[in-house]
Amino acid sequence: MADHRLTRRAALGLGAAAAATPLLSACGIGGxxxxxxxxxxxTGGFDWKKAAGTTIKVLQTPHPYQQSFQPLLKEFSELTGIEVITDLVPEGSYFTKLNTELAGGTGKHDAFMLGAYFIWQYGPPNWLEDLKPWLENSSATHDEYDFEDIYEGLRQSTQWDFQAGSPLGSGGQWAIPWGFENNVVTYNKKYFDSQGIRLPDRFDDFIQLAIDLTDRTENRYGVAARGSKSWATIHPGFMTQFSREGGVDYTFENGAYTAQMNSDLSVAFHEKWIELMRRAGPTSWTTYEYPQATGDLGDGVAMMCYDADSATYPKNRPGVSKESGNLGWYAGPAGPDGNYKTNLWTWSLAMNSQAKNKLGAWLFIQWATGKQALSKAVAGGKFADPVRASVFDSVFKQQLSDQPGYLEAFETVIKDSKIQFSPQKKFFGTTEDWAVALQDIYGGEDARRRLDSLARTNTSKINL
Structure with missing residues (x-):
């Protein structure tokens, strides 16, 4: 699975490019x-051939979603008469390249892969085409497209009006969800079954189980999770359980945000999470990203992993890892009130506002996120969680029927699965600061004092 983190170098590049671009100019926004x-x-009736004879350029990063669709591009070209040229960029430099291109306003690529969080930075300078008018135009969108079939939490995760304090789900539709990941717990089912271990329903019980499972002399520990100085450390298992326990990142009142990382509830949660990582996490936790976390699970070193479901299920495929066939999934501990709030990641497809072939780009996005193409991609066996309920209920259930607990975990969390962060334009920097604070607490700093400092800094940054 691809790494969803934005490297520090990429983040700095993104910020520098954005800072170098005037917010307003005589010729438009963002220069x-x-x-x-x-x-x-x-206009006129819908016709897949309306852009026949044209070419579109699509920017993507190598990923199971992209790999699943590559063999299907010939079908798209036969359906529409449109040639697709795909440029692939490794994910470590993908967003730097995309940011530079969009800031330059060249329109080189008509469509591209986009993570939902990036909408919060790319949307305000008008780099993205609003797809809501396209969805509402029956001349451009097939009457069987059925946008409502895409899970609500995903639709809303790619909608925002860019106004401070506004929730997701308001404003334009800046991308169409293509594939996504729920953050749940994968565990070594063979070991659990052999020991008669019951899956814990509450976070305190989860912590105790992880500690009980840990035996450093046997090179075995309780739970793997991310811990590097990256925003991606916060968004999977940490943000999911933080939200379930009642935590929020910010409140908005009287026209300003106030960071809530230092609330009593938040401080208590941070202390528990750090205890979990110290006593039952990987010994090199501060270097861990998803490949290390899922790798330890597959090697039988970690007994559980709190991360993206679709990042762990390949480890259960025959011959992929030492523990192939031994893994299972569950939703993870519920919150005190029984909720299963879950933070998600979605790769989506977006259109360049300066695209040279907008109709062709929209037909591609519409096709790639439609029922038929998604069903074929999922049937290939590599595609992650499908964004459409109809595809989940049919093809995906058939594909994952041999993965213990995967479907049950999905169905448990999907109604509460959405982006749990407050949408805000300083997301990457402030969330990386949060990950640094986690490391500092892990290193021995007092949680209350460190989170007070983080809250002051982030409140100042986000309101600039």
Whole structure:
């Protein structure tokens, strides 16, 4: 599975490019030509061949989603008469390249893969085409597309009006979800079954189990999770359980955000999470990203892993890891009130507001996120969680029927699965600061004092 983190170098590059771009100019926002949404220019009846004979360029990063669709591109070209040129960029440099291109307003690529969090930074300078007018135009969108079939939490995760304090689900539709990941717990089912271990329903019991499972002399520990100085440390298992326990990152009142990382509830949660990592996590936790966490699970070193479901299920495939066939999934501990709030990641497809072939780009996005193409991609066996309920209920259930607990965990959390963060334009920097604070507490700093400092800094940054 691809790494969802934005490297420090990439983050600095993104920030520098954005800072170098004027917010307003005579020719438009962000130094680019004035943006005109292309949907109104599509008239008449719907026809997949409306852009026949044209070419679109798509920027992507190597990923199971992209790999699952590559063999299907010929079908798209046969359906539409559109040639697709795909440029692949390794994920470590993907967002730096995309940011530079969008800031420059060149329109080199008509469509591209985009993580939902990046909408909060790329949308305000008008780098993204609003896809809501395209969805609402029956001349451009097939009447069987059924946008409502995409899970609500995913639809809302790619919608925002860019106004401080506004929730997700408001404003334009800046991307269409393509594939996603729920953050749940994978465990060594063979070992659990042999020891008669019951899956814990509450976080305190989860912590105790993880501690009980840990035996450093046997090279075995309780639970793997991310711990590096990256925003991606916060967003999987940590943010999921933080939300379930009642935590929130920010409140918004009287026109300003206030960071809540230092609330009594938050401080208590941080202390528990750090205790979990110290006593039952990997000994090199501060270096851990998802490959190390899932790798320890597959090697039988970690008894549990709190991370993306689709990042762990490949480890259970025949011959992939030492523990292939021995793993199981469950939703993880519920909150004190029984909730299963779950933070998700979604790779989506977005359109460049300066695209040279907007109709072709929209037909591609519509096709790639449609029922038929998604079903074929999922049937190939590599695609992660499908964004459509109809595909989950049919093809995906068949594909994952041999993965113990996977479908049950999915169905348990999906109604509460969404981006649990407050949408805000300083997300990457402030969330990386949060990960640094976690490491400092792990290293011995007092949780209350460190989180007070973090809250002051983030409140100042986010309100600039």
């Amino acid at each position: 680019a030509p004035a943006v005109v949404n292309g949907a109104a220019g599509v």
